[in-house]
Structure formats: C-alpha cells, structure tokens
Amino acid sequence: MEIKELNEKDYLESMKLSMYAFQYKIPEESIASRIEMLKRHKVIGVWDNSNLAAKLHIIPYQISINGEEWKMGGVAGVATYPEFRRNGYVKRLIIEALERMHKEEQIVSLLHPFDIGFYRKFGWDIFTENKKIQIEKKDLKFTEAQSGTIKRFTKETHHPDIETVYAQFSKKYMGMLVRDRTWWANNIYGDGQIAVYYNQNSEAQGYLLYEVKERKMDVQEFVVLTQEARCGLWNFICQHDSMVEEVSILTSSHELLPFTLHQPKVKMEVTPYFMARIVDAEQCLLKYSFKDIGKKVFLHLEDEYAPWNIGSYLIADGEVKVYKEKPGSNCVQPPQRGVRLDINSLTALLFGYKRPAELYELGYIKGKEEEIADLEELFPFNKPFFYDFF
Template identity: 25%
Template sequence: MTKPSTATNLDSKLTRVGDIDAVIRTVETGDFLHAVETWKTAFGFTDEERWKRFAFEVSDYAVGAFVDDYPHALATVIMFDANFNGRVLKCGGIAGVACSPPMRKKGLVRAVLRDVLKRLNEEKVEISALWPFSYPFYEKMGYAVTDMQYEIVQKIDSIPKVGDSSRFRPVKLSDYEALMPIHQRWTKMSNLSLERNTARWERQLARPERQFVLYLHDDGYMIWNLQDPKDRTLEVVEWAYLTEEAFHDGLALIKNCGQLAFDSAKWIMADLEPFLKLGVSYPPAKVTVKHGMMSRVVNTEAFFKNSGLQNLAVEICDPLNISGHASDTVSSMGPGELIQVATGLLKPADDAASALYKAAAAPVSFSIEQY
C-alpha cells in the first residue's frame, strides 16, 4: 500500500481557530494517553489497546489540534489504493475523527481535516474518502456521497429457488487468504472500491463483537456474522459475486439456513438489478436505500492525470481551498461533486463539465471497505 511521508512535528504550527489558539501537528506516541480520552468520549469505546493499535498500526498517521498540549480534536489517515475508471489511485481514508466535549463546535475538527488534506495534496494524493458521522458536516468540507447502497432484508422462505449451494465450500477463518483473489477481482468491477491488504483482512475478521464464517465460490465468497443475530436475521457482512450464477448460488446457500437458527437474511448490494430480475416474492423483501462512502478530489492535477480523464479537466470550487478556489466565482462544482459527475451519480449543472458525466468507465460505484 502506498504511504505518504508522515509529517514531523517540525511542521507543527500555531493556528487561530475562532477565539482559540491551537497547535495542529502529528500525534506522537507520547500523546496517546490524552488522545485516547478524546476518542473514548467521542465513540464510547474504551479498549485502550485497540485504540493504540488503531492510531499507530492501522493508521498511517494521526493529526491533532492541541490546546495547552491536549489533543482536543483528532483524525487519522489510512492510505488505500482505490479503483477508479479502470485505474488505481491513491486514496487518503479519513477515520477516527473526534473532538473532546469541551471543544466541540469550535472549528477544531475542520482545522484538523484541512491540515490533513493539505498534507495529502502536497503528496499528490488523488482522492480522499470517509464514512461520516454526519453527511451535512462533511459536505461543508467538499466531500460528497459517491455511492448508494441497497440493504435487502428478506424472509428466507420467500427466497426464490435458484442456484446450487454446493458450489460454495466452507473456509476456515485462518485460511481467509483463499478469498483474496476473488476480492481483488471484485474491487476491479466498481469505481471507488478500495483494495484490502493482508493486514486489513486480519483486522476485518478479528472483531470480538462478531463471529464470522466464510464460504468460497469459484466466482465469489460470502462472510456471515453469527454473533447475536437480531430478530433471527442472518447478517451477510460481505457478499462478493462476480457472475449472476454466483449470486444465485449464494441465495441457495442462504435458503438452506432457513429451518434452524434464522428466519430472515440481510445483505448489501451495489446494484439491485440481479435481485429484481428474480421477480416479486411474497412476502416482498424490504429494500432500504442507504448512503455509502463520502469522497472528494484532493489534488486535481494528479486526479485528472492519473484517472485517464486528463482531457476533461475542469476547475473546482473547494471550500477548504486545498486544490481549487474557495469561492464559486470560477466554478460551482465542488471536489466531491466532481467525483459524482464523473461516475454518473450527479448530472453537472454547468455545460462546460457535461463531457465529464459518466466518463469514469464502471457500471457502479461501491464502497466495500469499512474503516
């Protein structure tokens, strides 16, 4: 995985944020005890060892806004390789965004994220992405929803009789690497799907709050969570299918679980078409449309050059003034809207950007990775 150079605290700087003087700098190991208090109060998760691994092993680096040497606002960066328009771009994944209760709504989180994005811009990172606690909050910083997801909840008895479950085979959790080639092929099928390295596979499957089982198919895989099923509903945490046949075989596998522990099953799809082609079931499935990941362009020059869209370059309006004008005097398209337009999620308001619409060649965008 490509990593940016981690900025040292020689780059720390005093910043006026409203009426507060804050030092924005990289979080070091000596800051951890205070940093974990900020994270614990923000997320309600108190396992200090897991926070330490997250901050200094899982993340490439963390940035904080320090007031009187206390990290009141934090964000970490996890570098990913992101699939886009048949190419691989660098993506700065933002995670662990938190602020201590006394300093919330003071602008410190915005200051931290602006610093993070400036670092990514200097490293010529093409895009940034995150899973938001508030979609409107991050829209103010140029991020936009870049994929829609469909959550399906269906009574197992009403799943159509299609496919052959015997084409799946169980895989031990310790043999998860058998799933990796399928995952690699799967991520290539969608815009904004993030690559998952071995370390991230291990982290994804080591969550104590879940009990995973794995099933592998020649053209897909399924990851189920059996821990504390809610309302006797099987949770399919991740379902990769590269063909319609693999999707049907997966439905057959789920259907075989309908007589013992589960009455219903729940899973996520990037595109409803394979499901809708099966016709109407009774009782009908419950389909919920959900917002997925938020993304934005960081370095516009690198983005257009490396995405294959160099002949369609436009200027953008960036509210954080990272890689575009902060006002809309030049263009009304924001850094997140640029991705929406290129992937076909949003039609451009400006005729000058019409050639960008659906220019990124992939049938859908799908943010598989959770971080």
C-alpha cells in the same frame, strides 16, 4: 492554539479523547495493539494550553479506480472535547489534513461521516450507497441448480481464492478498498465465515461473508463475478431455511439479485454510506479514463479549502490540459465558455455517483446545454461501491 502531529507519547491522550467522544472503553490488554495501529496512522491534533483539544487521523490506503490503484487518505477518528467545540478546531484540522494528503500524493480521500452536511461544506460528498435486502423464510425459494460447489472458510482457514474474487469484483466498481492480507485478517471476518462458490473448473466465482445466529442469517458481503455464482450462492442461502426465519443481505445498490428472485417484492433499504473528496484534481483528471469522443470540454473548478485545485481543465482527445493562474505569470487564459462546478460535483462525477445531466438539472454545474451533453459523452458509466469501514 497549536496544530501538530501526535507522536507515540501522545497516543494515550488520543485514545482518551476517542473513548470520551465515541463513548466506548479500550480494554487494558488492547492498549498496546492500539498503539501499534496508531503508528500506521498520521494523527494531527489541536493543542490548547498544552491540552489535546481535538484530533483527526489520516490513514494511508489505496482504492480501485478504473481498475487502477490510487493512493487514498482515509479520514477517521475526528473528535473534540465538548469544552473546546465551536472554536473552529475541526475546520483547522480538516484544512491541515487536506494539505498533508496533497503533499503525500493521496489524490483522493474517503471518510464515513457522522453528519453528511458537515463534511459537504469541506468538499467531501456521497459517492456510494448500500442496499440492505430483508428476506423472510417463506421467500427462500431455490433457483435453478448449479453444477459448482460451495466451500466454507473461517478466519483461521482463510484462502487466497477469496482475495482473488474480491480483487476481480473491485475492478467492476469505483472506489473499492484495496485489501491486503492484514486487512483480511483483522477487519473482515469478525465472528463470521465465508462461503465460496467454485465452478466445475474449480475456479472461485463468488463468496458470501455471513453469520448465522438467533435464527437469522446476516450476509455482510455478497460478492459475485458471474450469474452462476449468484444462483449458486443464493441456493446456499436457501439451504438454511430450516435454521433461520429471516435473511438480510448487505450489497451494492447495483446488485441484480433481487430481480432474479422468485419473489422480488422484498424489503430493500438503500442508504448513503461513505463520502469521497478529490484532493488533487489535476492528478485525478490526468489519470482518469475519459472517453475519446473527438470533442473539447473546459471544466472551470472551484475549491474553497484546497486552493491548488482552482483552475480550468481542458479535456480533449483523451487528454487533459491544465490552466492555473500563477502570480506574475503570462500563462494563456482559457476561454470563458465551459462547464463551471465545485469540487463536490467533480467528485460525484469522477466516482460515477451522479451524471452531468443530473447535476445540471439540480443547478450544481453550470454551462450551455450542448457542453453538458458533451460532458455526458466524455464520462463513462461507472458504478461506485464500498464495503469496508474505518
């Protein structure tokens, strides 16, 4: 068994494994473009007697954290042929991927799980949920009229205003993908179109990504910066009342739209979506925007699969001091007091998915109640969200 990075001559084998594992077929005319896409990935594989047995893709992205852009390693395309399963190959690939992402300074990693429990074992955890709102035609009631206008765009007429709105919107949340023009062109529109709300000053304030077919309106992105845009876009949805029997809206679990509806009693489904993992805890904590509350809190961190994260971190006066054991060193050891947690819990805290008091109640973090209270004050109230897929 050997682990190595795939090169261009191996890409066809990688695609064959993907087609077998995920049960789809790549058209012959699409193979060349797929190879070009794979050149932007780092694909690592397990080779068993010169046969590709398992593989994993690491895709370089950036996400928005506290309004800053952080390097992120997107994990995707994890697959194994059935005859090679339960040999620990995927575990070896995940450990190798963590080491490579650490070297590439991708301080966090995101993935879409086939099984949440499986990836939790390796330090990834849920960081965001999606809310799907189902609205029947009878509940398409207009709200107060707005003074702005709606303009519609397609993939061919895509406008920079849309990207500006998304960039501003993403700063309100933790973990949203930083989208470049190529991503917009290749990964967003599909068969849909985008309706943008402009205020009286011709400033874009929100948009819908949507499709209308078979008498159903499917809103895949509902992105608003202001209440005016929220009302204006909702009224635009209502304008389809003669065309549709049902509207579905996919949005953040934090979106306030349902509260504003004439009939808020609509069907809503909240589902865990993407998972995140801290790859480099030291850099995450150093870059993170903690509140300066004039108190000190020690975090004692465990990480089974990324041992470079194991250590103690003192958060005080808006700064972080790191204590890690080094063989043969005489480094000062931190006191035994402090909050003890694993990398899963730290990830949930940093992304704002869970609060310290919640994890303490669940027994996921340990410490004295006064230390947990201090930790509550240190962490700002953030809202995580993620619209994309890879």
